[in-house]
Amino acid sequence: MSHKPCPATITVWTLILAALTCFAAQTHAGEFNTTLNIGDDAPVWKNLPGTDDQLHSLSDLKAYDAIVVAFTCNSCPYAVDVEDRLIALQQQFAAQNVAVVAINVNKVEADLMPAMKQKAAEKKFKFLYLFDKSQQTAKDFGAKYTPEFFVLGNDRKIAYMGSFDDSPDGKNVTKPYVAGALEAVLAGNTPSLRETVPIGCRIRFERNLRKRSR
Known part of the structure; x- marks a missing residue:
């Protein structure tokens, strides 16, 4: 004769499973990523490929003490608003051996390489502006918005991720998140604020539609 588990036992195991699932998620993902x-x-x-007609890899940047990775594009107003601040950041930290890398994965016409080259020339970007048509880089970083930023230390671990600062349009900046994280990393310290909510336009990921079986 079969015995059914009592409701109390089911409840206990359900709670344990939920706790383990929650713990696993927390150990593999950030608060907002x-x-x-x-x-x-x-x-x-x-x-x-970059707007400089060269191919670029993370391994090319091994001499730098810190790297800022910015997922951005041409077509998002939030990304456009942060351009001058990103240019200023690159200039501010250039002498401190920091590399800035902007990566675009959107595939609408306004964000393709010809438009990227025009943008880089108009704004006189001194940092790399790369295009990933596979969109895999953004997926690997868990980036979902433009702009979205990641600060990497000299050990190439994630030290900060989220917004550039606390003002999406740049008009009332009181907390420069990325700059603060860089200063901490370069001093050999842990940033006091390590993750913030990214604010911007959704990255235009291509949908892989499943074919219906006949």
């Missing part, structure tokens, strides 16, 4: 957590190794990108 569902893919990466602070302290994780930075995802590696290889041979992404």
